[in-house]
Amino acid sequence: MRENDMIDHRRLGRELELFVSDPLAGAGLPIWLPAGAAARHAVEEYVRELERRAGYQHVYSPPLGKRELFELSGHLGYFADDMFPPMRLSADDEFVLRPALCPHHALVFGARGRSYRELPLRVAELGGMYRAERSGVLGGLSRVRAISLNDAHNFCALEQVGAEVAEILRLIREAHAALGVRPAGFRLSVRGPGQRYVGDDAQWARAEELLRDALAGVEYEVAPGDAAFYGPKIDIQIVDGRGRESTLATVQLDFDKPERFDLAYTDRDGARRRPVMVHRSLVGSMERLFAYLIEVHEGAFPVWYAPVQLAVLPVDAGQADAAADLARRAEAAGLRVEIDAAGSLGARIRDAARRRIPYAAVVGAREAADGRVSLRLRDGRVLDPLPVADALALVGDVVASRTGQLLPG
Numbered sequence: 001m002r003e004n005d006m007i008d009h010r011r012l013g014r015e016l017e018l019f020v021s022d023p024l025a026g027a028g029l030p031i032w033l034p035a036g037a038a039a040r041h042a043v044e045e046y047v048r049e050l051e052r053r054a055g056y057q058h059v060y061s062p063p064l065g066k067r068e069l070f071e072l073s074g075h076l077g078y079f080a081d082d083m084f085p086p087m088r089l090s091a092d093d094e095f096v097l098r099p100a101l102c103p104h105h106a107l108v109f110g111a112r113g114r115s116y117r118e119l120p121l122r123v124a125e126l127g128g129m130y131r132a133e134r135s136g137v138l139g140g141l142s143r144v145r146a147i148s149l150n151d152a153h154n155f156c157a158l159e160q161v162g163a164e165v166a167e168i169l170r171l172i173r174e175a176h177a178a179l180g181v182r183p184a185g186f187r188l189s190v191r192g193p194g195q196r197y198v199g200d201d202a203q204w205a206r207a208e209e210l211l212r213d214a215l216a217g218v219e220y221e222v223a224p225g226d227a228a229f230y231g232p233k234i235d236i237q238i239v240d241g242r243g244r245e246s247t248l249a250t251v252q253l254d255f256d257k258p259e260r261f262d263l264a265y266t267d268r269d270g271a272r273r274r275p276v277m278v279h280r281s282l283v284g285s286m287e288r289l290f291a292y293l294i295e296v297h298e299g300a301f302p303v304w305y306a307p308v309q310l311a312v313l314p315v316d317a318g319q320a321d322a323a324a325d326l327a328r329r330a331e332a333a334g335l336r337v338e339i340d341a342a343g344s345l346g347a348r349i350r351d352a353a354r355r356r357i358p359y360a361a362v363v364g365a366r367e368a369a370d371g372r373v374s375l376r377l378r379d380g381r382v383l384d385p386l387p388v389a390d391a392l393a394l395v396g397d398v399v400a401s402r403t404g405q406l407l408p409g
């Protein structure tokens with residue numbers, strides 16, 4: 001077997017039943033199976049809570065909207081090649097599947113008058129969007145047509161942009177450390193020849209300068225031609241199992257959309273001023289993130305987002321009650337737990353390890369009588385039997401610490 005096959009997320013996704021791609025559903029439209037959905041749910045909850053504590057306000061907006069919304073935003077003028085064609089309901093009623101969440105979030109800002117006291121106003125959403133990728137480039141979760149993006153738009157006064165971008169970079173580092181993401185590098189993506197851009201040179205120069213300042217002390221390379229059509233950006237790159245580089249997290253400055261949507265706030269002196277719109281994603285899309293996480297962890301996710309955290313293995317039918325009781329207590333403690341009672345103990349232990357379940361709790365006659373349990377870690381280590389409460393506390397500590405380790409540090 002070639003090394004490349006060892007770390008292909010598509011193969012691991014099948015073996016671990018994380019997601020499935022069915023030609024009947026369509027290429028680039030994967031379906032998340034229960035195990036993959038459980039891991040993704042844990043990650044989404046974590047990111048939402050991280051953002052909430054950092055002052056973000058979460059919204060929901062629909063993944064399609066009227067054609068005029070995306071004409072106003074510039075997407076139909078500059079980005080139509082990457083979008084699905086509009087859908088016509090009647091002669092004057094056309095809808096498009098959105099290629100980005102920015103237009104809806106601009107409407108959130110514009111929903112009422114805004115004061116300088118509200119800035120930075122941070123609008124966040126884990127939302128759906130669509131890209132008309134060619135079928136030849138689609139594969140597993142890394143390139144898809146239906147995208148679930150961890151997205152936010154931070155509306156700031158110009159003088160707040162530097163601190164805001166620095167704080168976003170700090171959040172990106174925190175989230176990546178918890179998930180076990182190892183970024184390959186930082187990139188400053190700027191304008192290049194042969195592409196179309198909105199805005200004037202002075203705006204672009206000012207935005208680039210702000211991003212360079214935010215990157216002070218960080219090693220980065222400059223990527224001409226990789227800017228968004230509306231502004232320069234900082235991209236945090238990852239490398240997949242086949243050595244291909246892509247962008248996971250991003251911070252983008254935009255002076256253009258506030259103009260197009262005529263967004264304004266009332267400043268301290270009563271004047272009406274335009275906010276700057278900072279587009280940012282901490283962890284990118286759930287699809288690309290998991291394509292990466294599956295490969296980098298070889299399916300053995302950190303305990304806090306492992307699909308099943310604890311497998312309960314009664315040695316034989318005599319421990320069925322003790323096993324059920326342990327599973328109930330684990331569930332009550334917030335753990336994702338399964339009882340596996342069918343087949344030989346050896347086969348069940350191997351199966352739990354094959355599925356990368358972090359802990360197998362073996363309950364024999366003596367453990368059941370003593371109210372104890374013997375934990376086997378997925379890396380092969382076996383702990384001495386522990387009282388059930390201690391074993392659950394140990395697993396709970398590892399979950400709460402969000403480390404990549406299997407034992408408390």
Ligand SMILES: [Zn+2]
Pocket residue numbers: 100101102153279280
């Ligand atoms: Zn955006």
